[in-house]
Amino acid sequence: MxxxxxxxxxxxxxxxxxxxxxxxxxxxxxxxxxxxxxxxxxxxxxxxxxxxxxxxxxxxxxxxxxxxxxxxxxxxxxxxxxxxxxxxxxxxxxxxxxxxxxxxxxxxxxxxxxxxxxxxxxxxxxxxxxxxxxxxxxxxxxxxxxxxxxxxFRSVNTLGALYSHFAYDSILRHHRFKEDKKDLSLPNLPLKDINIITFPVNKLENIYRPQLLNKSHFHIYSALLTVELTQYLARELSTHHADEKLHIGIICPYKAQATLVDKVLAGLHISYKKHQNTDGHNSQFSRR
Structure with a gap:
């Protein structure tokens, strides 16, 4: 055209x-x-x-x-x-x-x-x-x-290789180079590209029990852990990267979980903005 x-x-x-x-x-x-x-x-x-x-x-x-x-x-x-x-x-x-x-x-x-x-x-x-x-x-x-x-084109090589292996028979090539990845040094928290944190899920304990609200899933402990981790990262970033403008992305699989995290964050002294939909490309950290 x-x-x-x-x-x-x-x-x-x-x-x-x-x-x-x-x-x-x-x-x-x-x-x-x-x-x-x-x-x-x-x-x-x-x-x-x-x-x-x-x-x-x-x-x-x-x-x-x-x-x-x-x-x-x-x-x-x-x-x-x-x-x-x-x-x-x-x-x-x-x-x-x-x-x-x-x-x-x-x-x-x-x-x-x-x-x-x-x-x-x-x-x-x-x-x-x-x-x-x-x-x-x-x-x-x-x-x-x-x-x-x-x-x-979306993910850094580590993430791209992960879903390429499990979903695409390892055929994907990756456009983003290593130098595109922001180098963040946090001495008290040696993070990798992908970090997995596990926690207990128990149907008999309220805080660990998966729950439903209007057919939308939420988990109280997961929300609290997310907020605590966000607070910790914010403190570490303000100490070790005070001169840089950085973002932390929180991605929830269900609306009820996102609402729960949002309400807890609203009571804290953290500058945040709520997005209904996101591709996650505007954050240096994503908590899923």
Whole structure:
């Protein structure tokens, strides 16, 4: 699109809502009132749930997403898209070329229909391996082009090698170099890249017992341990790295656990910010 339209930003649009001020400030955010008639080249970024019912020109049927003749449709994070949504678009847009981007080993779609639970495009075409030979066998007789992207950019090598070994048959390459890792020296706490702390879980003792709140799991001792460790790290960092701006990330698997940790932290003299969703890339320490 950039080759076609040059440096003009008018070809790129974000439809719907966004929490990124940069998108709004750049004038990229559009809604159903936007007049798209007469524009020959454009790229629209939106969520798949909007495709069947939303569009431009104040609801004009010709400019609803489902009725527009798209040349290329790209599905991002395809493993998380329900089979009904992606199937609808594949049938609705027969003239389009499709690019399905994602990872068959990542999060599956969350759906209420029992028959569709866990079903996505990768399971439908049986594409559940990064082995080129197996891919050709599974996709036969349909010769879809498959490009295996095997370089991970998110984690340092130690973490990347861990999930590469257990989930990807050790095929991943790692983009981040050793010098990218921040060198933190804490004499009283000799940390490695990965540190595992175990603690007892006992169904008969309240503080050690896994519990539920509105079907969301939480564990009191784990939350207290997390907060104590955070306090200790904050003190050590302020002593040995006082001139550096560092961050500690706390990642909880369940909402109730995150709420519990948040409430305990709120009563302490620690500067913190709560994020509902995070990729963990803004922290020097992550406690999971």
């Amino acid at each position: 950039q080759k076609i339209c040059g440096d003009s930003p008018e070809w790129l649009m974000r439809f719907g809502t966004t929490h990124e001020s940069g998108i709004e400030n750049a004038g990229l955010l559009k809604d159903s009132s936007y007049d798209i008639e007469g524009k020959d080249h454009f790229c629209v970024v939106t969520t798949i749930t909007r495709f069947p019912y939303d569009g431009f020109n104040n609801g004009n049927a010709d400019y609803q997403f489902k009725n527009m003749a798209w040349d290329v449709i790209i599905f991002d994070e395809a493993s998380m898209i329900g089979i009904a949504y992606i199937g609808y678009i594949l049938q609705q847009q027969l003239q389009a070329q499709f690019v399905v981007g994602g990872d068959p080993f990542q999060i599956e779609p969350v759906v209420f229909a029992e028959e569709w639970q866990g079903e996505n495009i990768y399971k439908m075409v049986q594409l559940d391996s990064f082995d080129p030979v197996l891919q050709r066998e599974r996709l036969f007789p349909h010769p879809y082009k498959v490009h295996n992207l095997t370089t991970q």
